[in-house]
Each structure stands twice: as C-alpha cells, then as structure tokens.
Amino acid sequence: MRALTVDPRQAGSLRVSETAEPEPAPGDLLVRGLAIGVCGTDKEIVHGEYGWPPPGRPRLVLGHESLGRVERAPAGSGFAPGDLVVGVVRRPDPEPCGACAHGEFDMCRNGRYTERGIKEIDGYGSELWCVEPDYAVTLDPGLERVGMLMEPTTVVAKAWDQVWRVGERAWFEPRRALVTGAGPIGLLAALLGTQRGLDVHVLDRVTEGPKPRLVADLGATYHHEPIDVVGPRLRPDVVIEATGAGSVVFGAIEYTAPYGIVCLTGVSPAGRMLPVDAGALNRELVLENDVVIGSVNANLRHYRMAAEALARADLGWLDRLITRRVRLDRFAEAFEGRPDDVKVVITLDGE
Known part of the structure; x- marks a missing residue:
C-alpha cells in the first residue's frame, strides 16, 4: 500500500512509499484511509524542524488529522464495517503520570507521551491504518467530505x-x-x-x-x-x-x-x-x-465535543473551509502555500 512518509529532522525527505499493509493487533480496527489534513506541525516535520520516527526505524508515516472508514472491527468493539472514524493523536506515556492515568493525556506532566504522525508512532497518512477502539471516535456519516476537520476542532x-x-x-x-x-x-x-x-x-x-x-x-x-x-x-x-x-x-x-x-x-x-x-x-x-x-492537544472528551460541534455545523460552510483537496500522488502541492489557502487536505482514496 502507499503511505506518505518522511525522515524526521531531514528536510526534503517527504515521499510516497510502498509499505506493507498493516496487520491489526487483537482487538484493533482496520481502517481504509480517506483523507488527512495538513497543518503547521506537518509542515515543520517536512521542513526537518520537528518529529520523531518510531523506535528503530528511520521513517515516520505522516498525518495526524485523520479520516477513514472501518473495514474490519472485532465483535464487541463498538464499531462496525462502514463506520466513519477518526483516530486520536496522543497516547499516554508507558508509565503514566497522574494526568495520563486519569485520561487527561493532553495534560501530560512528564512528556513521555507519543503521538500518531508526530512522535514515535506512525500517523494516518496511508491507504490502510489500524487503531485501538479506545482511541477511535465515530463521526456522523454526513461528515464524509469534511471529517478530517475533526482533530483541529x-x-x-x-x-x-x-x-x-x-x-x-x-x-x-x-x-x-x-x-x-x-x-x-x-x-x-x-x-x-x-x-x-x-x-x-x-x-x-x-x-x-x-x-x-x-x-x-x-x-x-x-x-x-x-x-x-x-x-x-x-x-x-x-x-x-x-x-x-x-x-x-x-x-x-x-x-x-x-x-x-x-x-x-x-x-x-x-x-x-x-x-x-x-x-x-x-x-x-x-x-x-x-x-x-x-492550550494544546486534546483528550477523548474533547474529541466527543468536537464530533458534536461538527454534526451541528452547516456542512456547506465546513466544506468551504477546505480550499484545496490534493491527491496523494500530488502530495507536494499540499505543502505549497497559496494566497487563498485556508485548509488543505490530502485524499488517500484516489478521488
């Protein structure tokens, strides 16, 4: 499958790579990637200013503003094939501080958290990705064109x-x-x-x-x-x-x-x-x-609040917030600033 990858701290290393399809761990969801949003953090990583690859690997799959559709879901997970979902960005540290232990991992005290597409965990910029059900949030089906706005929301x-x-x-x-x-x-x-x-x-x-x-x-x-x-x-x-x-x-x-x-x-x-x-x-x-x-990042409570806010919003207004949609094979265009840009997204499904 194709994935948007980068060597963190190395400018000019962004490319589409052929990678093995992910194999979900027991209990995980397998998700077909639809799109990712591009933000300032992504641009800093691409410019070599920021980011950490997974331990023992040189490259990081980019993308933390996710949107996908569930392909496979374990029984009892609360998800079903066809569900529109986003993946949460941050994970608590392995030996949780008090905040992480209470679900407030956005307020981590010791800095040992990890983040999809940013810090030590591959992101969502691939045609298929896996996510733990506890770190996935369902979106209203009507948000298929704009659901990648969930993370900034x-x-x-x-x-x-x-x-x-x-x-x-x-x-x-x-x-x-x-x-x-x-x-x-x-x-x-x-x-x-x-x-x-x-x-x-x-x-x-x-x-x-x-x-x-x-x-x-x-x-x-x-x-x-x-x-x-x-x-x-x-x-x-x-x-x-x-x-x-x-x-x-x-x-x-x-x-x-x-x-x-x-x-x-x-x-x-x-x-x-x-x-x-x-x-x-x-x-x-x-x-x-x-x-x-x-204020930075968000926890699961804020993801649910954001999902409700987007469901209440005018879909036409949200769609106009996305001023450019770029196919994965033209990824470089998504990182070129243009005067009328508001939000640029990269589509992963070929459309």
Whole structure:
C-alpha cells in the first residue's frame, strides 16, 4: 500500500512509499484511509524542524488529522464495517503520570507521551491504518467530505472547555469573544463560539479571499485593523489567540474586559524580541482578575465535543473551509502555500 512518509529532522525527505499493509493487533480496527489534513506541525516535520520516527526505524508515516472508514472491527468493539472514524493523536506515556492515568493525556506532566504522525508512532497518512477502539471516535456519516476537520476542532473544543472551566471559578456570563487569526484553528474557534451564543469577532490581516466571507457566514464580525485598534473598541470577555504573533498575543492580553480570559493556542517562534511593560501587565492581570492560559492537544472528551460541534455545523460552510483537496500522488502541492489557502487536505482514496 502507499503511505506518505518522511525522515524526521531531514528536510526534503517527504515521499510516497510502498509499505506493507498493516496487520491489526487483537482487538484493533482496520481502517481504509480517506483523507488527512495538513497543518503547521506537518509542515515543520517536512521542513526537518520537528518529529520523531518510531523506535528503530528511520521513517515516520505522516498525518495526524485523520479520516477513514472501518473495514474490519472485532465483535464487541463498538464499531462496525462502514463506520466513519477518526483516530486520536496522543497516547499516554508507558508509565503514566497522574494526568495520563486519569485520561487527561493532553495534560501530560512528564512528556513521555507519543503521538500518531508526530512522535514515535506512525500517523494516518496511508491507504490502510489500524487503531485501538479506545482511541477511535465515530463521526456522523454526513461528515464524509469534511471529517478530517475533526482533530483541529478538538483543539478549539479543548480551548473553549478550558475557558469555561476557568471562568466558572466565579460568576461567568461572557457575551463577546475575539478570535485572533482566521486560519483553520481560528475559524473553527469562531464556529464553536457562535454555537455557544457569543457575539464573535475575528481579527486577521487579510482583506480579500475566502476568510472574511467565512466569518460573515457564521454571523460573526471580521476585522483587519491592528489589535491595538480593535482590542480597545471591543473589550472582549474571552480571547482565543490563534496566531502566535507576539504583538497580537500581548495586545489580546491588554485589551480584555475585566475578568477577561485569554486562551493561547498559537505557538510563537522563538528569537523575536518585543518591549513589554511587565509591571503594567502584572498590575492589569491582578487588579482585573484576568487569566491567561495555554492550550494544546486534546483528550477523548474533547474529541466527543468536537464530533458534536461538527454534526451541528452547516456542512456547506465546513466544506468551504477546505480550499484545496490534493491527491496523494500530488502530495507536494499540499505543502505549497497559496494566497487563498485556508485548509488543505490530502485524499488517500484516489478521488
């Protein structure tokens, strides 16, 4: 079978390889791969900046934003042939920390977790793959064209979940949310914000292309001015930060309403220096009971939340979020950035 493979830490090594078909371990599902999403983490791995192959092997099968259809399922597994499924990305460490032992492997304390398509376990970028039933989630059959959006949706489902958990330490009734960044994570964060009934605003630099219309069609408001213009005008109760740009991050923190909560989901590059008035920042956080949290990855609870959110969403809107579909044999095109890209996916079934 064909699989999209890479030598982690070696730029230019991405290729389609012929590999043996997987043999499911007892109790595992055998799944026919339909598509994988391409995200920034995949691009970092392809550029040689990140990633670890399985122990004892040089190459890693790429792909953590999965979508597949069950071909074989053991009796009693809760799955049946034909089910539309995604595979969970992270696995707990072999000697679980307290968080992993309680199913919160997204909050691993010792860093010994593994991740499909990223860290020490092959990903889902192959024509067939296997997965343990405990790490597979069923999707609504109507999501066949867009189900690879599930994993990025889990990231924002967790972000909103964490915001609410923090907010409910006291009376909490947010009304206005600002999402910074209109990439896939930002747009999906906006989707979940509108589903919570919030007045959602999205900030991004671009003025043309699909992003402004995608935001408007959610019933949200699109902004392209700098954060120091938009922030004071909105004074949002909640910010979901999805750019990782330092100036935007600190602007988001500065301009929240009292008792504001900022959830950082974008990873900032190191090395860029910004002048920050640390005293003023500390004063504002303390005197206004503000909170800044970071959020990454997701656990099974968030996968279920994401599945429900996608099932409730407008399918046409989700389909428009995917701006390019690239066949596996043309994989290199999926890693070429184009001006109007929002989400690019690689199809594994030849269509």
